[in-house]
Amino acid sequence: MDTKIEDWAMYKDWSALNRTEQAQVLAQMSQGDYQRLHQHLQEIKALDEAVQPPAQLRARLVGQLAVQEKMGRTQLWWKRQVPLWQAAAAILLGVLSTFWISKSEPKVIAPTVVQVRDTLLREKIVWRERIVQKTRVVYRDRDSIQLILNNPKGVSLEDAPELLGLFTQAEK
Amino acid sequence: MFKKALEQYSDEALMRELIKGKQQAFGVLYDRYGPRMYRYFYRMLWQDAGKAEDFTQELFLKIIEKPQSFDPSRNFCTWLYTLAANLCKNEYRRKKPCELAELDQGVLFENFSEKMDQHLFDQQLRRAIDQLSANHRQCFILRYQEEQSVAEIAAIIGCPEGTIKSRLHYALQQVSQHLEAWKTH
Numbered sequence: 001m002d003t004k005i006e007d008w009a010m011y012k013d014w015s016a017l018n019r020t021e022q023a024q025v026l027a028q029m030s031q032g033d034y035q036r037l038h039q040h041l042q043e044i045k046a047l048d049e050a051v052q053p054p055a056q057l058r059a060r061l062v063g064q065l066a067v068q069e070k071m072g073r074t075q076l077w078w079k080r081q082v083p084l085w086q087a088a089a090a091i092l093l094g095v096l097s098t099f100w101i102s103k104s105e106p107k108v109i110a111p112t113v114v115q116v117r118d119t120l121l122r123e124k125i126v127w128r129e130r131i132v133q134k135t136r137v138v139y140r141d142r143d144s145i146q147l148i149l150n151n152p153k154g155v156s157l158e159d160a161p162e163l164l165g166l167f168t169q170a171e172k
Numbered sequence: 173m174f175k176k177a178l179e180q181y182s183d184e185a186l187m188r189e190l191i192k193g194k195q196q197a198f199g200v201l202y203d204r205y206g207p208r209m210y211r212y213f214y215r216m217l218w219q220d221a222g223k224a225e226d227f228t229q230e231l232f233l234k235i236i237e238k239p240q241s242f243d244p245s246r247n248f249c250t251w252l253y254t255l256a257a258n259l260c261k262n263e264y265r266r267k268k269p270c271e272l273a274e275l276d277q278g279v280l281f282e283n284f285s286e287k288m289d290q291h292l293f294d295q296q297l298r299r300a301i302d303q304l305s306a307n308h309r310q311c312f313i314l315r316y317q318e319e320q321s322v323a324e325i326a327a328i329i330g331c332p333e334g335t336i337k338s339r340l341h342y343a344l345q346q347v348s349q350h351l352e353a354w355k356t357h
Binding site for chain 1 (some may be wrong): 193195198199202203206207210211214215219221224225228229232233236237240293294297298301316317319322337340344347348351352
């Protein structure tokens, strides 16, 4: 169905259509069909047309608007929307100030040098070997020499205890 | 006196005044669109008066809280219906399928033997509309009850005009058939 005919049917009765319009309608549907369509659309439009919102809804919304306005002035200032150009300008200013700070001469701080001297004591212990030579003069007694001479192959200390004196003397 | 001057303003001009902080502009806008949007929600949300009230309040609270979200270069009426349509869409998603099914279970010709009065006819018409799918019902209500043009509906729903025309044709055919069948009984 043509949208134009549907539009006419929404607002115009058959008798309200001019001859050209009626001819266009008749090319697509009968007069009875058009009249029925018009009636249906009128009934559809009228359905629940009398429904009205409760009166307190308006008062509630207006009250809410007043509260919102009050809050907007005081508490919600940080929620306020900023235009894009203002936000962009603030960012640009921040970047430029950072750049300017980094460009400026850095303050030279002279370092304070503190020298502290301390004493290191090294101790080296040197050990030296000392050879102690003891010299002692042992005088030969006759008995022991005689014994050696008598026994050229040697004699044990058990058999000749006087030989022991030779050693003990040397120790002394 | 100032309110009378505001009544001469266009919707878009009133929104600009509201953004500036003129509270009276809101009152004028509500008087123009409050009852209309309430009826829209009532029709879209299965004739539930409580829901219609809640949704109307939610819709106008959006205007109160964020009037800046409206682009004054756009048509206010289309923008308002777009917000309302989105609220309804969310409600359809939230609604359980069984609850929707209950609406479809009504017998079209129940009480047909009773006197054919206006109340019964309205009941049948509502049922015929409620039996349409969500998309078809939305287009149907916007066109034939809210009297929005096809181009406006396309802007509100975000669909091509051809799709809207096709939906409208189908929906009107379905509703007319139901009404004819009921009337012949």
